[in-house]
Amino acid sequence: MLNRQPTLSRRRVLAGLTGLAAGGLLAGCGGGGEQAGGKNGLTFLNWAQVKGTPLEQAIQAHEKAAGTTVTVQPAVTQEYDTKMRTLLAGGSPPDVMRINDDFVRGFSEQGALLDLRSYIEKDGLDTGQFAKEVYEFPKQTDGSHTAWVIGYEPRLVFYNVDLFKEAGVPLPPTTWSGTDWTWDAFADRAKKLTVPGKRWGALVYLDTGYEQTFTVNHGSQTGIFSPDGNQFTLAGEKEIEALQWATDLTCKEKVQPPWSMLQQDNAETQMFAQGKLAMMYATFGTVPYLRTTIKDFTWDVAPPPADVEQRTESSVIVFCIPKAAKNPDQAWALLKYLSSEEGGRILLQGGALTPINNRAAAALAPNGKMPEHIGLFGEASKHLTATNQTKNTLGARELYRPALDQAYNCEKPVGEVLQQIKPQVETALKG
């Protein structure tokens, strides 16, 4: 047996494989990355691709002006938070880091984030130029300012102009006005725009932004959580009424897509883009997708319908400087630039966010593109709800949002579901 020649020489195979492996190693399989940070540069971790976006242009403009180098590290996955936590715990965080707004309070209390107050004071920054509610979002109870908002995405009602005209329904207002644009008027128009089996009149209930907006507009003082982050106020009377109103659009009025149809990513924007949804309450960030996708009808935006109030919730775009950052001064210089009028004017070109700088936000204009009333996103700065902060927002959300499925699926009233889950949510809020 030992003398038999094999049909395929293993020696050759081994030699080939060894050569391949060695070749791979020599070709730099370990491979050093691009030089990051350094004496005259900083590292910048973001959960979205930066290449080809206005954010990249703004960073480049800062690099040119400040003579610095920013090494962008995109970590575009749902595991971004794990990466962020690993870098912080591993002692080598980037200099600037995108942070989920739900984590700001928790990370601040752990002492992981740099307090920016000294920079704000040293530079004598005019904070009056910023949208107040979102500027104050990263302020902690001890007065520290542990993160930095560069922009926000207000939620407005996106609507299909052609469907309104086809159904002979008056268009929503083009200013932040509640006259003739109340909850009843909204529901009435949704009914007229609904064609059973073909299209839905409106979509309101989707994310936590709707919960905050519609409860505050119905007279809630707090929205989902109390200002100290310890109480689950969504289970209050006014709040339950607001959520039940939105749920009834599906369960009673039949003008809103069933909850089961909205469980896939992008389902609502695809419905809107296909002309199967006449009105949709969504964030500014939806604009680029609709601009790219919709070719055959006109669409526009309007403020949310008014009740006791006419406010809207915004998603905030927050960055932080970790305490262990190697180049905090340069990191601060970048954040300051991104929130300046000049930086904000670059950021708004993507048509996806309102810069925190009000002077920059005032420059929001359609420039020949839809939506015609894009300026409403800029004016939203005067109509914002305060964003909630708790020690464990995600933990609370993981409890009450799945529980709400029963209400959204028309199985139980909202009040019953929220009252039942309230004790568990408040335990979770303790962190």
Add this chain to the structure above:
Amino acid sequence: MRLATRTSQYVVMILFAVAFLAPLVWMVSASLRPEAQVLSVPPKFLPTDPQWDNYRQIFELIPVFLWNSVKLAGLNVIGILVVASMAGYAFARLRFAGRDIAFMVLLATSIIPGIAYLIPQYIVFRHIGWVDTQYPLWVPKVLTPVFATFLMRQSFLTIPQELEDAGKIDGASTFGIYWRIMLPQTKPALAAIGVFTFLESWNDLFGPLIYINSENLQTLPVALAQFQGEYFTQISLLMCGATVSVVPVIAVFLFAQRYFIQGITMTGMKG
């Protein structure tokens, strides 16, 4: 009666085949549709106006990521086959003090979930300068192939002792017996390990995400994730990328299919 049984068997198999193939067909179909038509209700499997340009865009974006994935999968497969086959052979056929305890300890290490030692491991790699290199994506895996070692040990145990004895009588060294007599008998197990390792490396999103910061070192799963933008997901392009990424997987499976199935069935025969 026999015909009815056979027919019902085929019906069940066809139903399973359709259930398993439907997502794959949907993926290919979605990759060729305009973005607004991807999630049409009811789902359409045949695009009316195929968007071949989606593939052009993908091939402009992914070559470097594709190469990194191929390179890492190759290194992992080769490294693990070499290390696991040697370790498996030693645990199955060589006699040395503490062999069985060492094997138990080896198996026990697989009980610890990776996430539990992620941060200590990250700190170690940072100290030795491996962060933002591709070393963490293959060196630790190659040097600690627990499952593959177990599979190879089981495979070596099924080979008759007489073969090894014959080699010894002919004067073969331990390595010679391993390499020239024993290893060729374990092709099915090697194929199974090769396919598993390839799949694990190919689909690894977590490792590259944690250890690599530079875009030029990233792999295909991370590149695909980049289609999930800040504000929306470009589903048609994502499906294009996913279609491209499954082609090598299907090719590897088809190439090793015969041995792979044998390997799965045989390695559990003797403990």
